[in-house]
Amino acid sequence: MNRGSGTARRWWWLIAVLALVAAACGGNDDDGSADTAEPAAAEEQTAAPAEETAEETVEAPAEEPAEEPAEQPADEPADEPAEAPAEPTPAPTPVELIASYQGVTETEIHVGVAAIDLETLASMGIDLSPFPLEDYYAALADDLNQRGGIHGRTAVVHVSLFFPIGPAPNEETCLELMEDKKVFVVIGQFLEDYALCITETYGHPYVGHFGENAERQARSNGLFFATEMNQTRMRVGGVAEMIRAGDLEGHNVGIYYEAPPDKEYADAVQPLLEEAGVNVVGVYPRGAPLSDTVANQQATDNIAQRMEADGVDMIVNLSNVHGIIQSTQRIGWDVPIALTNGQAADRTTISDDLSLTDEALARTFAVTTDKPSPEESLADPEVQACIAAYEERFGDEPLDLSDNEVVGSATNHCRAFALTVKILEAAGGNITPETFVAAAEGLGTFDLPAMAGAALSPDQHSAGSMVRRYEYAPEARSWLPVGDPIPTDSVE
Known part of the structure; x- marks a missing residue:
């Protein structure tokens, strides 16, 4: 398909989709150290008791004539008591994993991905670089699970590709993830108000690449989060x-x-x-x-x-x-x-x-x-780790990292997945919409792939906070x- 063709021009109203999907989303290069949260179940090590000083024994001096004052001997240092052995560091209390909500069992947590179908757009004359969305998320989930999952739970990812314009395809994706796949949380690229199907209609958390604003947040009862800064x-x-x-x-x-x-x-x-x-x-x-x-x-x-x-x-x-x-x-x-x-x-x-x-x-x-920039993204260790996870599992179909749109997609999805996992880990073993929101709002400042100084709090549900000319x-x-x-x- 030639660029600038009549077909592409007829679909000009899709442009809101194109840029959001094809390039890096919400990069924040704010300098600042990340606050590392301690594991919820970890207990502080009990400090060893302070050493007690033994009383010193002073021998009475020989008697002298009365007119001579008794001379006190110089103090001698008392023998040091043997140092008490350091108490061993207690093992972290295991997180109790509870089958607490739809999509959350003792052994698994089901995560939905609502991603824009690039092949459908391409069939309509929109020239966007293809990206292996399903394989990429499969690699990210497998890599996470090989490293222990989420407090031992296996992350099971369900990818639903959809055409982003009009209510019908958006609602079909929402129903597929919530009713058929029965996921707990959705990572998404819904435009306009369509993410409200997840948060407002079903009452489940949503982590978008973009789109969080005050009205959507209010209608979502606090369940709407995003990587890109608040609109x-x-x-x-x-x-x-x-x-x-x-x-x-x-x-x-x-x-x-x-x-x-x-x-x-x-x-x-x-x-x-x-x-x-x-x-x-x-x-x-x-x-x-x-x-x-x-x-x-x-x-x-x-x-x-x-x-x-x-x-x-x-x-x-x-x-x-x-x-x-x-x-x-x-x-x-x-x-x-x-x-x-x-x-x-x-x-x-x-x-x-x-x-x-x-x-x-x-x-x-x-x-x-x-x-x-693509160069900044590719230099980021977390983005590199996401790409490496994919290449390790699907090396026969490597990503074209010379294509800026591919680099942007790899960064966007890596960042959204990382934020979702970070919140789920902070939520602990009893994961519900309420504990998910509380965990997210307690994260403070942290780093995401190609986004240093990200932050979430009760007053900030979108991680980014920097603009640029x-x-x-x-x-x-x-x-x-x-x-x-x-x-x-x-x-x-």
Whole structure:
């Protein structure tokens, strides 16, 4: 399939899927040592008792004439008592493994993986690099189990591949994992609100590659976790840095977003801009993407034309990166666009598939979640360990590590699996949704594959916390990082 074909352009509404799947997700290069949690069952070693000093015996001196004071002999050091033998370090109390919930038995824990089906996308003209998802997770689980599993439990992984657009395929994957496979926790790539089938409908924990925000968290009763930083925090942190850098100064800004849940981002960003003295002309929601491509394009063009007529001379885009760029290119509007979605950090070749010109892309820049480069990912020991686990078991079909999309997929899935295992280990032997949440919220700061300084707490359910500036590079046909990662503040 040639890039830029009519088929690929007709599927422009899938672009939210493409970048999220194909590249490294949520890299955080924050310098800081990880806090190592002690095993829950370990007991502190009892300190040896303090040595007691023996009383010294002093002999009476010979009698002297009364007028002479008795002379006291110099103190002699008392004999040291024999040192008490050190008490042996007590063995850790074994974790009692309980058949505590669906998907959790005394010997096994069942983990679901809801992964986007790249082959289905390829059959529709979307040119993404293939990745052996089922074999990769089988290798990660086998490697974990050979090292003792999760407190002795065997991890059993069930992978369900799905087409990510529309309710039916998402619901089918949810039902397969929860009803047929009866898993306890799902690692997922669900878009929009579809992960709520796991958390809200079934009440089970979900560890996403992305997508956690306040509304979804509230509806999930705290069961939604993610590796990539919180979606609202990403937008607020990105826009705050744009304000600090003076990117928006003197501009008439139009805030653009698409799907209704993205209103949360607009509600957080608009007052931030206004407090900084930036002129906000208006907020322009387009609506969720539909399967009718012509209708999607027309809706986006209508919004772009309205913004142009209203005098907007800078778009702050809170949603899908590429759709509004395509629209301004179609209507011939040369307007700068500030991007906040993590897609801009993905460094993929989607711009080619969508026939975006260098002229249109040169008008854009992004401040969004910091993601590691392929080189940074491949240099990370934990990512190397995940790849080695796969190569050891499926060496006849090695990963093409010269392909950035393959490296990104290997990193994303390695990181999500590692976070899920880390929480399950912290939950101990009695694993339930409640103990899973408590364990996750107690992790504090730790490292994940290609993400140093990750953190989870009662106020933070997404591990990442750093943004970075990205500018378009024509030679790479993508946005490349400029400067160092920037820390962000938590958002309510």
